[in-house]
Every structure is written in C-alpha cells, then in structure tokens.
Amino acid sequence: MSVEFNFEIRSKDIAARIGKLEINKKELETPALMPVYNPNKPIIPVKDLKRKFNVKILMVNSYIVLRNKVLREGVLDLGIHGYLGFKGLIATDSGSYQLMNYGDVSTTNREIIEFQEKIGSEIGAFLDIPSLPNAYKPRALEQLELTLKRSKEAEDANFVVNAGIQGSTYLDLRRMAARKIGRNFKLCAIGGIVRLMEEYRFSNLVDIIATVKKNLPLDRVVHAFGLGHPMAFSLAAALGCDLFDSAAYALYAQDLRYMTVNGTKRLDNLEYLPCSCPVCSKYGIELKELEDREKTRNLAMHNLYVSLEELNRVKQAIKDGNLWELLSIRARSHPELLTGLERLKRYGRWLSELDPITKKSPFYYLGRESRYRTEVITARKRLKRVSSMNRVNVPPFGKVPIEILDVYPFGSFRVPESLIKEEPCFNVREIERIKGIMEYQFGSNASELVEKNFRIKKSKRTGRIRGVYRGRELIASVRASDHFVIPKSYLADELKKKFRYPRLRVVVDDDAAPFISEGRSVFAKFVVDIDPGLRANDEVLVVDRKDNLIGIGTLVLSPREVMDFDRGVAVRVR
Numbered sequence: 224m225s226v227e228f229n230f231e232i233r234s235k236d237i238a239a240r241i242g243k244l245e246i247n248k249k250e251l252e253t254p255a256l257m258p259v260y261n262p263n264k265p266i267i268p269v270k271d272l273k274r275k276f277n278v279k280i281l282m283v284n285s286y287i288v289l290r291n292k293v294l295r296e297g298v299l300d301l302g303i304h305g306y307l308g309f310k311g312l313i314a315t316d317s318g319s320y321q322l323m324n325y326g327d328v329s330t331t332n333r334e335i336i337e338f339q340e341k342i343g344s345e346i347g348a349f350l351d352i353p354s355l356p357n358a359y360k361p362r363a364l365e366q367l368e369l370t371l372k373r374s375k376e377a378e379d380a381n382f383v384v385n386a387g388i389q390g391s392t393y394l395d396l397r398r399m400a401a402r403k404i405g406r407n408f409k410l411c412a413i414g415g416i417v418r419l420m421e422e423y424r425f426s427n428l429v430d431i432i433a434t435v436k437k438n439l440p441l442d443r444v445v446h447a448f449g450l451g452h453p454m455a456f457s458l459a460a461a462l463g464c465d466l467f468d469s470a471a472y473a474l475y476a477q478d479l480r481y482m483t484v485n486g487t488k489r490l491d492n493l494e495y496l497p498c499s500c501p502v503c504s505k506y507g508i509e510l511k512e513l514e515d516r517e518k519t520r521n522l523a524m525h526n527l528y529v530s531l532e533e534l535n536r537v538k539q540a541i542k543d544g545n546l547w548e549l550l551s552i553r554a555r556s557h558p559e560l561l562t563g564l565e566r567l568k569r570y571g572r573w574l575s576e577l578d579p580i581t582k583k584s585p586f587y588y589l590g591r592e593s594r595y596r597t598e599v600i601t602a603r604k605r606l607k608r609v610s611s612m613n614r615v616n617v618p619p620f621g622k623v624p625i626e627i628l629d630v631y632p633f634g635s636f637r638v639p640e641s642l643i644k645e646e647p648c649f650n651v652r653e654i655e656r657i658k659g660i661m662e663y664q665f666g667s668n669a670s671e672l673v674e675k676n677f678r679i680k681k682s683k684r685t686g687r688i689r690g691v692y693r694g695r696e697l698i699a700s701v702r703a704s705d706h707f708v709i710p711k712s713y714l715a716d717e718l719k720k721k722f723r724y725p726r727l728r729v730v731v732d733d734d735a736a737p738f739i740s741e742g743r744s745v746f747a748k749f750v751v752d753i754d755p756g757l758r759a760n761d762e763v764l765v766v767d768r769k770d771n772l773i774g775i776g777t778l779v780l781s782p783r784e785v786m787d788f789d790r791g792v793a794v795r796v797r
C-alpha cells in the first residue's frame with residue numbers, strides 16, 4: 224500500500240508558512256501541534272481532545288503500546304484509530320525518546336516499523352538515535368550513522384515516515400543528516416532538541432533548525448520533535464517548522480507547572496492566574512485546591528489551551544505579515560529568547576530570500592533586532608537599484624529616495640520618535656515617483672520606460688497616484704496599500720524587452736501555456752525556470768519556453784519554493 228501525501232503553501236511570512244498537508248485524504252493545516260497521548264496514563268481523554276480542543280492530529284508512542292500486552296493486543300485487534308476512538312491523523316513515535324533516557328529499548332528497528340504498519344499509523348518513525356547536546360562528537364557521528372542506516376529500512380514503509388535528523392549540536396553533522404534524509408523522506412523531524420529547550424538554549428536551537436532547513440528541499444514538512452512549549456512556537460515557525468508535538472502539556476501538569484507564552488510558572492507560587500481559558504475561568508486560583516488527579520488534569524488542559532492559542536496567534540501573524548513583531552514581543556520574555564532572536568541575524572540573507580517583498584501590515588520597529596529584519600535586508604538591496612540622489616535618512620532602512628517614500632515598507636513603517644533624524648519634505652513630481660518605484664520594483668533601467676507624455680491619474684479623495692496612462696491606454700495601476708506598480712500588457716511587453724531573460728520572468732512548460740493565457744494561475748509544478756532575484760509578492764512576467772509573454776501576475780512563493788514544490792499556486796495571473 225502506498226501513502227498519499229501532499230503538501231502546499233497557502234500563506235507565508237519570513238520562512239514560516241501556513242500549509243495544507245494531506246495524508247490519505249485527511250487534511251491538516253500547518254503549523255500544527257500534535258498533543259502526545261499516552262494510552263498507559265491518559266490525562267486528558269481522547270474524546271475531550273476532540274471535543275474541547277478540536278485536535279486533528281495525535282501523537283502516540285508505539286513503543287509503549289508494543290511493550291504492554293493488553294494494550295498491544297487491543298490495538299492490533301481494532302487498529303490504533305479504532306482503539307483510541309479517533310478518526311483524525313495519528314502519528315506514532317518509535318521509542319527513541321525512551322532510548323535516550325533509559326539507554327536501551329527491547330525492540331528492533333524492523334519490529335517497531337512493522338508494528339506501526341500493522342496498527343495503521345498514518346505517520347510513523349524508525350528507531351533513530353538522538354544524541355544529547357554537546358555529546359562527544361565521534362559518538363554523535365556514530366549514532367547519526369546508525370540512524371541513517373536504520374532510515375533505509377523504513378524507506379518502503381506504508382506510512383509517512385517522520386524521518387529523524389540527528390547530529391547533536393554539531394552543525395556539520397546536522398547538515399549531512401538533512402541532506403541525506405531530505406533526499407528520501409517528505410516529512411523530516413529535527414530530533415534531539417528537547418534538552419536545548421529545557422535549558423533555554425534558543426540560539427543553539429536557531430542554529431540547528433536553520434542549518435537543517437537550509438539543507439532540505441523546501442517542500443519537506445518539518446517537525447520540531449519535542450518542541451512543545453508555546454514560548455518558542457513563533458521562533459521555530461519563523462524558521463519554517465510545520466509540526467510541533469507536546470508531551471509537555473501533560474508532563475508539566477504532573478509536575479504542577481503552569482505554562483504561559485512567556486515561560487513556565489510553578490502553580491504553587493501563583494496567587495492570580497494570568498489566563499481566561501475555560502479551566503482558569505472556572506476555577507481561578509482555586510485550581511490549587513483541587514484534589515491531585517483533578518488538579519493535574521485541569522492543569523494539563525490549561526497548558527494545552529495556551530499552547531493551541533499561541534499557535535493560532537502565530538498563524539494569524541503569518542497571514543497578516545507581522546510575525547517579526549510577534550517574535551520581538553515574545554523575545555522580551557527571557558534574555559535567552561532575545562539571544563535566540565538576535566541569532567536570526569546570522570541567517571538574514573537566507574531568510575530574506577524566502578520573505579515576501581510586500582506585506583499587509585506596517586513595519587513596526589520594536590527593538591534593536593528590528594534593524595536586521597528581512598524587510599530591511601531586502602529593502603537595502605533594492606534601494607541600490609534606484610538612481611535618485613535626492614534621499615532622506617529613514618532608519619532602519621538607510622538613505623531612501625524621496626520618490627519612493629510611499630512604497631512598502633517605507634510608506635507604512637513606524638519607529639520610535641527618538642530614531643527619526645530628518646523630516647522628509649515632499650515636493651516630487653508624480654512622474655518621478657513612478658520612475659523611482661519602477662526602478663525599486665523591477666531594476667535600474669526600468670525608469671527609461673517612462674515616457675514624457677505619460678499621464679498620471681490621482682485619487683480625488685487621497686491625492687495618491689492611482690494609474691499611469693499612455694494616451695488613453697492604462698499601462699499600470701498603483702496599488703493603494705503599498706504603492707507597488709501593477710503593470711498592464713503594454714508595460715509588461717516593454718519590461719520584457721528591456722530586461723533580458725530570465726529577469727522578472729517565471730518560465731512555464733508549454734503544456735500549461737494555453738491555460739495561463741486564459742488567466743488561470745500558474746502552478747509550481749509547471750514552472751521550469753525563474754528569476755532568482757524575484758521575491759514572493761513581486762509582480763512578474765509569465766513566459767513560455769520561447770520567451771513569449773503569456774501572462775502577468777503576482778508571484779506568491781519565493782523562487783526557491785517555486786522550484787522545490789510540485790504542488791500549489793506559484794503565480795496568481797490577472
């Protein structure tokens with residue numbers, strides 16, 4: 224039996240994505256959190272996970288099931304879904320965690336793979352070998368090599384393999400593991416990071432996730448294995464993690480630890496509950512007085528509520544294009560989290576290549592790390608294209624030509640007053656503005672396409688530029704939200720003549736050309752080449768293999784994503 228597996232990007236910000244994952248016709252929106260359910264010691268029953276939390280995916284440890292005779296026979300008899308009474312996706316873990324904590328497990332790789340096949344897990348794992356952070360390097364390498372060998376035995380499994388990427392804190396090992404695992408598996412799990420989380424070593428976490436992501440094809444679904452604390456969700460999602468799992472909600476509850484998005488509190492030390500989830504609303508601080516089992520169960524529910532709530536916040540931020548702002552806010556919870564956020568600077572170029580060129584939300588400067596944001600890196604690069612010497616200092620972007628001060632991000636950013644050095648004076652001819660915007664968007668020579676007799680039409684209400692006319696023909700409109708130029712066919716033709724292949728182009732296969740000429744979207748799988756200088760949300764020219772212009776539209780993925788993905792829309796054609 225083969226497994227049906229599809230993944231596509233629906234929305235993006237920084238390296239984060241909202242994705243649609245489909246396994247055997249069961250759909251899951253990512254980023255998603257998989258609560259870990261321990262059938263030996265259930266704390267929140269499955270029916271509550273479904274009803275109260277609307278959980279669409281569960282994680283169960285297959286090793287625990289395999290080792291317990293009653294459980295094993297029940298699950299083999301009814302299948303894991305029937306036994307648990309859960310129709311959603313079930314991911315099983317192999318026992319690697321037990322291996323790390325207790326040193327040995329009494330099963331073999333093949334046995335645990337076959338067992339997961341028999342019980343009907345949609346997502347399963349081979350017995351990978353996690354190494355601790357800063358392990359003795361030859362030992363970490365040995366463990367990684369055994370992990371890679373075991374991965375071979377899972378290649379034909381009839382579930383989606385959640386393939387472990389190990390290598391301790393050694394980035395060269397992580398790189399090698401990512402390249403090898405990424406070649407054969409569509410779902411990759413970054414393992415061995417729980418201890419880093421517990422020790423608040425967020426900059427190590429950033430190094431590991433970024434190294435793995437940079438060495439995986441972008442269409443691989445990435446699971447941050449064991450990352451279950453909501454305070455780190457935004458950071459891991461920003462680097463492109465799609466799946467999280469939480470045993471923490473229950474383990475913390477057993478230890479009377481109360482999760483918040485800013486860190487963990489001991490329930491005993493709290494006199495007020497900073498939360499309005501159903502549990503905290505119902506009990507308030509009386510939660511402390513509940514009988515032990517009830518207290519644990521309710522605390523676990525609170526922990527899961529705050530985790531899922533934070534994940535929704537991350538997803539909304541991706542939609543709105545203000546994930547950086549959420550990162551800045553979260554980083555103020557703990558100095559190590561701020562250190563982790565500042566570590567993103569090291570990966571700025573890579574992140575900026577994935578980040579959209581224009582976003583819905585204004586750019587808010589919220590701290591010194593804002594100077595290294597992807598929008599700043601991208602804007603500085605594009606500012607070099609603009610020829611105007613008439614510039615004002617706009618921190619953190621640098622010297623910005625006054626012609627393009629209305630363009631995103633310059634038109635909508637907010638910085639603290641103390642950073643503003645010059646007040647720009649506005650007295651620019653509209654035609655000069657159009658030239659500046661076109662240079663910024665398309666390249667240095669684009670302004671040569673602007674003829675003297677072009678007419679500019681402005682909005683009566685706002686006074687802002689609406690459209691550019693050549694005679695009676697509308698050749699471009701100017702989008703009110705970000706002042707980007709949206710070329711019509713005349714201008715698109717001229718841009719194509721001005722800029723040589725492959726500049727500004729998305730090249731599609733001949734099979735797809737007729738559909739695109741009719742105005743249908745360009746799907747990633749039909750793209751054969753693309754200008755690597757483009758960014759998601761750029762206006763692009765769609766051409767066939769002979770470089771005939773067949774459409775104009777908005778690129779919705781980054782060039783690397785377009786080439787790596789076989790599914791989903793790459794260009795929305797107008």
Ligand SMILES: [Zn+2]
Nearest residue numbers: 498500503525
């Ligand atoms: Zn609560």
